Amino acid sequence: MKAVVHVTLKSGVLDPQGKAVRHALGALGFDGVGDVRQGKYLEIDLAENDPDRARESVEDMCKRLLANTVIEDYVIEIAG
Amino acid sequence: MRAAVIVFPGSNCDRDIQVALRRAAGAPPVMVWHKETSLPAVDLIVLPGGFSYGDYLRCGAMAAHSPVVAEVAARARKGVPVLGICNGFQVLTETGLLPGVLMRNAQLRFVCRTQHLSVETTQSLFTGLYRPGEVIAMPIAHMDGSYFADDDTLRSLRDEDRIAFRYCDARGEGGADANPNGSRDRIAGILNGRRNVLGLMPHPERHADALLGGVDGAALFEGLVRALAA
Numbered sequence: 001m002k003a004v005v006h007v008t009l010k011s012g013v014l015d016p017q018g019k020a021v022r023h024a025l026g027a028l029g030f031d032g033v034g035d036v037r038q039g040k041y042l043e044i045d046l047a048e049n050d051p052d053r054a055r056e057s058v059e060d061m062c063k064r065l066l067a068n069t070v071i072e073d074y075v076i077e078i079a080g
Numbered sequence: 081m082r083a084a085v086i087v088f089p090g091s092n093c094d095r096d097i098q099v100a101l102r103r104a105a106g107a108p109p110v111m112v113w114h115k116e117t118s119l120p121a122v123d124l125i126v127l128p129g130g131f132s133y134g135d136y137l138r139c140g141a142m143a144a145h146s147p148v149v150a151e152v153a154a155r156a157r158k159g160v161p162v163l164g165i166c167n168g169f170q171v172l173t174e175t176g177l178l179p180g181v182l183m184r185n186a187q188l189r190f191v192c193r194t195q196h197l198s199v200e201t202t203q204s205l206f207t208g209l210y211r212p213g214e215v216i217a218m219p220i221a222h223m224d225g226s227y228f229a230d231d232d233t234l235r236s237l238r239d240e241d242r243i244a245f246r247y248c249d250a251r252g253e254g255g256a257d258a259n260p261n262g263s264r265d266r267i268a269g270i271l272n273g274r275r276n277v278l279g280l281m282p283h284p285e286r287h288a289d290a291l292l293g294g295v296d297g298a299a300l301f302e303g304l305v306r307a308l309a310a
Binding site: 013014016017064065066068070071 | 138141145173174179180181183184185186187188228229230262
């Protein structure tokens with residue numbers, strides 16, 4: 001099965017890249033853009049077929065490598 | 081003093097630190113490739129600057145899981161002095177040997193300049209030859225050097241006298257221009273609780289020879305040699 005992981009900065013952690021993107025969008029004439037937060041998106045192919053075990057395994061991956069939990073949150077989606 | 085320098089794919093300050101250590105200690109350090117799983121008996125371990133693993137995922141994240149770093153962490157926990165410079169500092173935060181994290185510079189640009197620093201504590205193996213509050217200069221060269229830690233962590237760093245160096249101006253003062261990357265509390269280098277691990281973004285090894293434009297970094301290596309010989 002496939003897992004999709006979104007890693008984003010925790011709220012309250014300054015995101016200068018997101019801020020630069022927001023300014024650039026404004027410069028392009030996109031009005032009404034509020035806060036922009038930049039993050040990472042990962043697609044992971046797994047041999048595991050049990051969704052619960054797959055989620056557990058990806059959770060461990062996030063904690064140990066994919067996210068730095070000092071500054072980042074992660075969201076895991078398990079797709080069939 | 082017998083030192084080991086860990087070399088990762090993408091390290092680029094390993095040769096500079098080799099020269100600086102050889103000069104200070106009178107003997108060359110052992111260069112240890114990241115795939116090694118053991119380390120010789122050494123008095124000091126250095127994680128050099130560079131761009132280990134191309135900074136993939138996050139700076140230092142891959143190196144933190146390379147085989148030799150598990151042994152580095154084990155030695156650090158036993159009290160062996162560990163020095164992480166620039167990318168080495170990033171690796172130390174990723175392994176959890178030092179708290180906090182080095183984020184993208186606030187101005188989103190690579191910063192490469194000679195930077196004034198204030199010596200915030202002389203109570204360590206690394207900073208014993210400096211004077212308290214001394215203003216020194218060292219080169220900095222990084223894209224991800226903005227030190228971030230939560231308020232509780234910052235408070236304990238301050239309360240436990242674990243901030244080793246702060247960015248400052250030539251007079252030793254703070255202010256917007258004195259902070260090259262947006263680090264919280266102008267932090268340039270910190271110690272662990274046991275004070276045997278130092279991580280810093282500036283490059284003492286690049287200011288350890290007058291030919292390179294400065295010698296303020298030499299005292300760090302000479303101080304280590306002296307402290308570890310005692």
